[in-house]
Amino acid sequence: MTQAASADALPLATREEYNEGNAEHRQLRRIRGKLPWLLFAVCVLEFGERFVYIGLSGPLQNYIQIPYPHNSNNVPGALGRGQATGAALGNFFKFWAYLCTVFGAIVADQYLGKFKTIVYSVPIYVIGMVILVATSTPMSITSGAAMGGLIATMILVGLGTGGLKSCIAPLSAEQNTSFTSYIKTLKSGERVIVDSQLTNASIFMWYYWAANVGSLSSLITTSVEKAHSFWVAYLIPLVVFLMSLGFFLAFSKKMTTSPPQGSAVVDAVRTTAIAIRERGFDNAKPSALTARGRLGEHTFARSNERYTDTYVSDIRSGVGACKYFVLFPMYFVVWIQGFSNLVAQAGSMRLDGTPNDLMQSLETIFMLAFIPLLDMVIYPFLSKRGIHLNPILRIFMGFICAALGMMYCCVLQYFIYKSEPESIQVWVQTPAWVLMALSEIWVIITGLEVAFLKAPQSLRAFVTSMFWLTVAFGAAIGIGLSPVSEDPYMVWVYGGIAVAAFLSGATFYLWFRNDIANGIDGAPSGGLSALTGVEVGKGAVHGVGEDDKNASKVNVASSKATFVA
Incomplete structure (x- = not known):
């Protein structure tokens, strides 16, 4: 592994240095550079991790809810604990896995670094999956071992997920070593x-696109679960994960990463x-403390x-990201x-x-289609016409789409009952x-990039976590809803979640609507704002590759758009 290059790295001699104060420079259109080829290796690992996690999660509701071997609708199952218990355990699994990202981030940022944290998390992940494969066989299910094996798997895979999810996204971005515009x-x-x-x-x-390719594993595991058995359905993701890990390790020595x-x-x-004691980060700066004798x-x-x-400003920026x-x-x-x-x-x-x-694989399939469509067609098309969607608007739009999706499920559930x-x-x-x-x-990808852009280099994994x-x-919250997450209450469950999502989105927009005009400012000294000479939230527009001939010219001085998706 190589350490991240200095933020002061200069453009190559063959390139003309960009000067934002130059009026001629500001009139030039903006394009993205070539994506670093090492991103592919990191994305393969993310593909493998999601292949396992979603491959496990896909059949999980049936595995818990439906009795062995299947119900009257020929839906396969194992534990027969009912819909409410299935939803509760599934939510516990997600709660534990994503809570563990905090532990993984602390280990990465303080002790091991991102690469070693990933490597040490993998065996924990693999042991959990081996336990699940062993305890989901027909013999284990009928002997009563399946429930204990599932709980052990949730705990171990959750720990492994925490180490991987907190590190892979920032590691992928760190492969972009072209720091300056x-x-x-x-x-032409x-x-x-x-x-x-x-x-x-x-x-x-594209990192998230690779993650969603891996998420297609539920197409395989749910089909194998129905056609053959649960243990084979869970064995396939384990094998794929090990293969993706081998590919990642083969290129690891060439990767760039920041040290702990x-x-x-x-x-x-x-x-x-x-800062809390001094009532503000500005007051907590050593210069301000010295001036006041504190x-x-x-x-x-x-x-x-x-x-x-500078350090205090960086911490303020990282903490500021969390408000979003x-x-x-x-x-x-x-x-x-x-x-x-929904399952x-x-x-x-x-x-x-x-x-x-x-x-549930339909969502993944639609994302695989929408991400390149947005990145290479719709965003440049809008940008060419002067329409630049601020990240605040994107997140708001994501909340509204989520609310509409739940309202659709509410209406559909009403007709199912009738x-x-x-x-x-x-x-x-x-x-x-x-x-x-x-x-x-619009919500998750935007959130990941805001976390990376706002975080100081020393805290990227932590802010991502x-x-x-x-x-x-x-x-x-889902665990709290579990007692009513069953018939005949599902109309109220979907409807209530839809209203709550809409109100949350509206509140988000009201709280942060000024950022549409001002941008998400305050990127740390180690973030992309300083490295590119472009203030985060100002002057960046949606763009496509270097060879695109149709991207629009943008007046950087007046544009407040940011490409965060």
Whole structure:
């Protein structure tokens, strides 16, 4: 592994340095640079991790809810604990897995670094999956060992997920070593700005695209579960994960990563505590403390060489990123419905041989289509016409799509109750998955990039884990809803979640609507804002590859758009 290059790295001699103060430069159109080829290796690992996690989660509701070997609708099962217990255990699994991202981030940022944290998390993950394969055989199910094996698997896979999810996304972005924006001349003779921020934004898009390719594993596991058995369905993702790990390790020595920063997380907490006592991060800067004669009041500020004005600003930026995530738990209440209650809803509809838990794969399929469509067609088309969707608007749009998806499920559930059993075709559920796919693109990908852009280099994994922690909070809310997550209450469950998601989205927009005008400012000194010379939230537009001839010219001085999706 190589350490991340200095933020002060200069453009290559063959490139013209970009000067934002130059009026001529500001009139040039912006494009993204070439994506780093090592991103592919990191994305393969993310593909493998999601292949296992979603491959496990896909059949989980049936595994817990339906008795062995199947119910009257020929839906396979194992434990026979009912819909409410299935939803509760599924939510617990997600809560635990995403809570563990915090532990993984602390280990990565303070002790091991991202790469070693990933490597040490893998054996824990693999042992959990081996236990699940062994205890989901017909002999284990009938002997009563399946429940204990499932709980052990949830705990171990959750620990492994925590180490992987907190590190893979920031590691993928760190492969972009072209830190500064620069000007180049295309073969056509046109001079353009190659914007590192746009490159990084596209990295997150394609990172998440790879994750969703891995999520297609539920198509395989749900089909194998129905056609053969649960243990074979769970064995396949384990084998794929090990293969993806081997590919990742083969290129690991060439990857770039930032080293662990010792007590980075603890120091950040201490700095935040000083800011609280001094009523603001500006007042917590050593220059301000010295001017007011209060530097001696804080041992950490007085004795630590790291504690500078720039460091305090970086911590403020990282903490500031977390404010955008406050309402995300309500979004993830919607998101987790796709793994539990929507699967159960599909099971009550006319299947005609379609596995009910296969339906959740529709969301993945739609995302695989929407991500390149948005990145390469729709966003450049809008940008060419002066329409630049701010990340605040994107997140708001994601919440609204989530609310509409749940309202659709509410209406559909009403008609299921009013109709003859298993009379409504399962594919009628499709519009809900379309809306949830769009919401996931606009909420989750945006959140991941905001976390990376706002975090100081020493805390990238930790701030990313704060984003993933909102999944745990959403799952906790889902656990609270579990007692009523069964017939005949599902109309009220879907309707209530829809209203809550809408209100959360509206509140998010009202709280942060000023950022539409001002941008998401305050990127840390180690973030892309400083590295590219472009203030985060200002001047970046949706773009496509270097060879695109149709991207629009943008006046950077007046544009406030940011490519965060």
